[in-house]
Amino acid sequence: MNGSVSPKRLNSFDEKTVSHANQERPGSPVPSCVSLKSDRSMGLPIHFKGGLNNNQEAPLDSPDSPVSSMVSMKSERSMGLPIHFQGDFKNEEIPRPDPPVPSHVSMKSDRSMGLPIHFKGDFDDDFQMKTTSPESTHDTHGPPIIPLDAEAVEATKSHLRKKFQYLLEGTATQVQTRLFNEIYTDLYITEGGEGEVNKEHEIRLKETASRKAEAEDIAIKCTDIFKPLPGQCKPLRTVLTKGVAGIGKTVSVQKFILDWADGKANQDVQFIFPLAFRELNLITEKNLSLLQLLQHLFREQKDIPLLRIEQHKVVFIFDGLDEYRSLLDFHNGKSVSNVEDPVSVDMLLTNLIKGNLLPSALLWITTRPGAADKIPFECVDRVTEIQGFSDREKKEYFRKRISDDNLAKRAIAHLKSSRSLYIMCHIPVLCWISATVLERMFSEASSGEIPKSLTQMYIHFLIIQMDIRKGKYTDAEEEMIFRLGKLAFQQLEKGNLIFYEEDLRECGIDITEASVYSGVCTQIFREESALYMGKVFSFVHLSIQEFLAAVHVHVSFTIKQTNVLRPDHTGPLIYDLHKVAVDLALKSVDGHLDLFLRLLLGLSLESNQRNLDSLLKNAGETPLDTQETVRYIKQKIDEGWTSNKMFNLLHCLNELNDTSMVKDIQEALIEGRLPWPCETIPSASQLASLMYLLLTAEEGRYDLHLNQIIKTDECVVKLFPVIKAIKQARLGWCHITFKSCEQLGLVLTQSSSLIRELDLSGNKIQDYGVEMLSRGLGNPKCKLKQLKLTNCSLTERSCECLASVLSTGSSLRELNLSGNRIQDAGVELLTDGLKSTCCTLKVLRLHNCGLTDESCFYLAAALRSNPSHLRELHLSCNTLGESGEKLLEALRKDPHCSLKSLTTKPQKSWCWDQQ
Structure with a gap:
């Protein structure tokens, strides 16, 4: 540089x-x-x-x-x-x-x-x-x-x-x-x-x-x-x-x-x-x-x-x-x-x-x-x-950080009402920013509108930090905000989050001037020095730098009529600036412009302009029409970008106070009905809106099974962020194929995945799908406990893959292969995994799998060689002879065998297994 x-x-x-x-x-x-x-x-x-x-x-x-x-x-x-x-x-x-x-x-x-x-x-x-x-x-x-x-x-x-x-x-x-x-x-x-x-x-x-x-x-x-x-x-x-x-x-x-x-x-x-x-x-x-x-x-x-x-x-x-x-x-x-x-x-x-x-x-x-x-x-x-912070630790932090119990409770309740803010408080520094703002505003009689969006929270945080002299805010300090915004933008553009004296001088900041220190609180901007080197500067968090960069871009356009994102791009409307910003964010590497875009768009709201005007004179005088921006964002969502991009675009609409895309879907979820006709394949924007609602909602708020929504492999891909964020992924009878299994296998290995139960029943994923899925199941990072593969058109080849998974010390505790013609050959392969000392499977369901007494002998041998794990074995609706049933029943009564429950006759539960 x-x-x-x-x-x-x-x-x-x-x-x-x-x-x-x-x-x-x-x-x-x-x-x-x-x-x-x-x-x-x-x-x-x-x-x-x-x-x-x-x-x-x-x-x-x-x-x-x-x-x-x-x-x-x-x-x-x-x-x-x-x-x-x-x-x-x-x-x-x-x-x-x-x-x-x-x-x-x-x-x-x-x-x-x-x-x-x-x-x-x-x-x-x-x-x-x-x-x-x-x-x-x-x-x-x-x-x-x-x-x-x-x-x-x-x-x-x-x-x-x-x-x-x-x-x-x-x-x-x-x-x-x-x-x-x-x-x-x-x-x-x-x-x-x-x-x-x-x-x-x-x-x-x-x-x-x-x-x-x-x-x-x-x-x-x-x-x-x-x-x-x-x-x-x-x-x-x-x-x-x-x-x-x-x-x-x-x-x-x-x-x-x-x-x-x-x-x-x-x-x-x-x-x-x-x-x-x-x-x-x-x-x-x-x-x-x-x-x-x-x-x-x-x-x-x-x-x-x-x-x-x-x-x-x-x-x-x-x-x-x-x-x-x-x-x-x-x-x-x-x-x-x-x-x-x-x-x-x-x-x-x-x-x-x-x-x-x-x-x-x-x-x-x-x-x-x-x-x-x-x-x-x-x-x-x-x-x-x-x-x-977990949700419990967020509450604990607010109670410690805000000395007044009543104010702490009000702050927590307010954040819970704004899910995007509450979710972000998993990051402690953002918890601190929210606590700083809400404690101040709730303790003042006429503090204005309590922040409900990210942009509002950051504007009020900046106001509080710059108001350290209680009304003695000077023109020099206002100018310093302009200069810090320019610094934040230029360094964000270059990918730098720490900078040096020369960088400050390029933006007109003289570190020896008293004006630098009189108004800029250390909780916004840091000066540090390390052994053997000169001074180093930074904002206290990446998000604060992104916010000040957004302020610089917004004010440069509204006051100086300059589009600093693309100086050669001219246009009098705020839409001209926003369109460039949206396009750049969609092309940005790994989403590093996502938060910047949210904050830039949020600054256009009239209420936020008024608040910004208390810091920067004339920054919010001109009314801004954001309707064209809203239409452009909706158009981009309809184009079907990646889930993360669409998720951020919906956050952008939220910052612009537009909830029209999610309103109808939210009403349907609250009423417990499907947001679109059952036979209809949802559009990209509908799936994106659903994903946004489910991910930002309080857990358990909406009682919706994904198998009511997902009808194709494409739907699975679109909703992966939702799938990995829930414990029970019910994807039975969704008309999906082996194409989804490769991606699901990858999801199971991600540290952010919460899936503990996966139901793929009634989908023709076939043996190849199980092979793809097994790559994730055998990964030591996989935490899946329960896998249901009823009626998935599987043969004995799937049993070979699953046996390998069980032999690796998989987290699986329950496996359901009912309704697949795996036959005796499949059970023989499966017992290779059951015999392993690493196997920790507790429940095995093999209803209607075309089994005979031969399977009973294989299973009995596995139970004898590894008697400490399998607790339940379900074999109804198979052609078992008397000798096979007696052999397993004798094992169940053996005090040295772990088997406690054995089912060989049709049960009502079998009806449920078919659904």
């Missing part, structure tokens, strides 16, 4: 660099509700009115140290391709010559996860430390080791408690100190997602998986990140934790360290080293040993050169993998096993992760989802994903 300022690389550890690194830390740990950033990662805080200048330092234990951040802004690497507004998108990245750390992330440093541990005689009583002179530090055999006493350990832990116990909230002039444990709310962390990289817009990720936190997956506490789940025997050394921006990755890390310092968890750990990838970017040209690297990153810890780190239980926390600019090469390069061997930082990292270096050390790596594949799957023992 033109004008970027290259950071000072660490080519040599000169005295000036050492002096800079040894500066005192400001006092408090990192505060915030979501990705906590520390005083160290921020350098000196942004002060709006007076306060410290760049050459001053806060006292070490000052309670009002810098205000922390609420989010994690990660790098453009995690965003996929950059956004190009002018013309079509290109696959090449915008060059940014020698950029300082291009990143969207939680500008985190080693300090952002807490202050590092001091080694001067302050560790556990079984800790040992070198005692030697500096001259002898290169002795390969090492000097004698001396243990520390328990009292010294309690000096250290007391210090860490003091540093980590507080969260700071508020503006630079209105700091509120909160105890971490008073505001901390548990985050929902699940295991899984190995190798799965999803580069959708991160808002979309949480919307499509909004009920993930309500599923049956086992939650993992952040303090137990290295502990195996029940039934897991493999020790865990390396854990990779994924999570979108603002979801709480750094908060989880802070909780881990604070609980360790408080003596609540992980007391077998003797050292914790928090390291930030964004700082490691700056020393890639220097060959260092691991001890030298730690010495340079933790300058205050004078005893690191004397430490025999390999003799103690150590946790390394590598934060922000998506920020790392270098490619980690796990297949080439030198093998390093000695902590004193100097190599490049890349080689240190790869050897640590592979286990060549310090194999006994534990590693915790955090990243946004888009960069998770930088580390090979075989190098990771556990992949976890932070899902954010």
